[in-house]
Amino acid sequence: MKVESEYIAAGGNRHPSSADWATGLLAFGAGNNIALWNPDSVQNEGINALLSGHTDSVNAVKIWDISADRFLISGSSDKTIKIWASSENKSSPFREICCLEGHENSVNTIAILPEKGIFVSGSADGKIKIWKFSGSETKLAQTISLKPRILPLTTAITLLPSGQAILALAGTSSVIQIFTQSATNDQFELQATLTGHEGWIRSLDFVQETVGSQSDVLLASASQDKYIRLWRLRKGTQAPVDASEDPTLAATKSSLSNKAYQVGDDGAKYTITFEALLIGHEDWIYTARWMPRTDLTVSPSLLSASADNSLAIWAADQASGVWVCNARLGEISAQKGSTTATGSTGGFWIGLWQPDARSVVSLGRTGSWRKWTHDQTNDMWMQQIGISGHTQEVQSIAWAPDGSYLLTTSSDQTTRLLAEWKRDEINTWHEISRPQIHGYDLNCIDSLTRDRFISGADEKLLRVFNKPKAVDYLLSKLSGVESTNTADLPDAANIPVLGLSNKAITAVEDDENAKDEADANGYEKEAVDPASVLHKSTLELDQPPFEDHLARHTLWPEHEKLYGHGYEISAVAASHDGSVVATACKASSLDHAVIRLYETKEWREIRPSLASHTLTVTSLAFSHDDKYILSVGRDRQWAIFARSEGTLSDYQLVHSNPKGHSRMILDCSWAATKAGLIYATAGRDKSVKIWRLDQNGTECILTIPADQPITAISFEPGMKDDVIRLALGLEAGDVTVVSLNKDATQLAESHSLDRSLCPSKAITSLRWRPECASGHLQLAIAAEDFSVRLVNIKA
Structure with a gap:
């Protein structure tokens, strides 16, 4: 028997340090695994492999290339650091070679300095550890206990032009601590504490400004105070006075500089001064990353990712030297529909540059990666196909009756539809629709027909959904699925503000606007928000939808709710002909451990309920001819209910085994x-x-x-x-x-x-x-x- 991986979906972890991008590989934490993805692949095949080894959430990932070998360093909430070496195994391209157990709490940040063969780890135990790594062995070189005790959330390490290593760290305080490595004993010593931020600091990154030993070094710090601060490290012990032609500008810079901090050895002293305050984000900033540069004569650019659903690219204006935002990517957070209910908010947790700086990616709250590539001809950033996946336990899956798509549902409160994208001779799997975005954890799902499914959640009721024309069009266009008779299908669906039910909506032509509603007397009842108007051209895609489209325009309208259960729904099964639904809920007594049946024509409950179990029913299944229902439960018994002759929905208990x-x-x-x-x-x-x-x-x-x-x-x-x-x-x-x-x-x-x-x-x-x-x-x-x-x- 030959087994091969066809497709893997997993959402990224919401931790700013949990991803790194090197040539041909983006590695990111996905639950307790490390997902490997090549965003530059022209085939868009998604995640190549998941590396398992950690027992808890992966918080930090770094890629380290030594000669022809590639290593991964990962830190996790399980208190360990693992080192992985590349291997020839296609299904598992890396193998674990080392597990470091020095920390006493969650490892939150890792920084590497390949030139010196060291990496730095920061943990929620309030300690920083310096490790020497050669590829074959790893040794602990130093442990730094932070005083006052803070929990490090980010670290950055680099070499100064003089050859001395400098380490910056920050976390659950508003200051940045600067350590330099002593030339005598190679130990890192605290030399400066930078103040200015007013919130926790989430990201630090160093960059060398120009070529040569006299080059300045810039440090970017991003904080929950919504600001990015830039700090300049310049050789010498005196802070330079900016003799600008504009004396007003010089005075302003001087007043913002606060004070000069001295770091470094006697032979090579450096002065740290405040350089610039970048204002523009409207919410917490999670990452700030300098653009990779092969040519150091090019001015540095900075990419920032924020909880305001945007990425910003910053650069210094060549004429004035003032730092400005050159590009902003992402969503308009004030747009209607961008609510927590639709999964759009929560912002971007990670922003990364492609190694050659032609593309950027971001990870959002929904676990999905978005990608933008710079179009040099039009000088525009164009969105490309990303990847997506669940961010909590996947509880249940169900195929469409004809196998044309797969439905998945999860504790992350979403239902997702996965299908093939067929073009030329390439077939790849993608999330084509997000039918349900809910306010409760979803526990079970089953398909009724090719155009309808039912799901059960912690809210004690079940919901039935119909496929809209927008999704039918996508499946037909991308997957080659025969289109349904769409005359009876709604165009699309949305979630009303403060609502949980997906409502059917009608798309309008591009040259139309939605008409305002009026009552019988002609008075306006409710003005239509232009942002909620959906044009038909928006739904007509020739590729898998991007994340913002998935969250807004691929919902399925709700058809029916099924009530009756007193506790969280635990199991659901639909008959093969789609005429009967059997459901069960969590139970600790005979009264609630019943199986309820519903007929799907009028959506009425078939009474009486089927009783046999005394505890939660964990699974239900209809026989292939729908004559029998099989149920199993936590009470160790199974039961079989048979359909009475001449009926379609009257089931009676015929067999049970209390000690199955x-x-x-x-x-x-x-x-x-x-x-x-x-x-x-x-x-x-x-x-x-x-x-x-x-x-x-x-x-x-x-x-x-x-x-x-x-x-x-x-x-x-x-x-x-x-x-x-x-x-x-x-x-x-x-x-x-x-x-x-x-x-x-x-x-x-x-x-x-x-x-x-x-x-x-x-x-x-x-x-x-x-x-x-x-x-x-x-x-x-x-x-x-x-x-x-x-x-x-x-x-």
């Missing part, structure tokens, strides 16, 4: 076989049990043991070569595909997926793709490590 497993049962699945009705149950007792249902009742015909609890299972929808395939997802993230004989009485083969293809935390859901056109099998995997994976299996 020795511990709670977590998932179940029906098999499509020629040997009668076969189903499987799996649970925390580290076993899968295969059962046969016939006229005489039920019997366990096979038990498959595992070395850890089994959290998800899924039978392949059809039978190939008289073989029944079952995918098992385990608590540690391992995935195994087992093959059974046609009677499901014997285990014919077992294949464990390579560890590099598997998630690093518990599997939450497994789903085989129905009707895969490529000829081989495809398995979708959702996990608690925030990732969604699609693997190709060639038997």
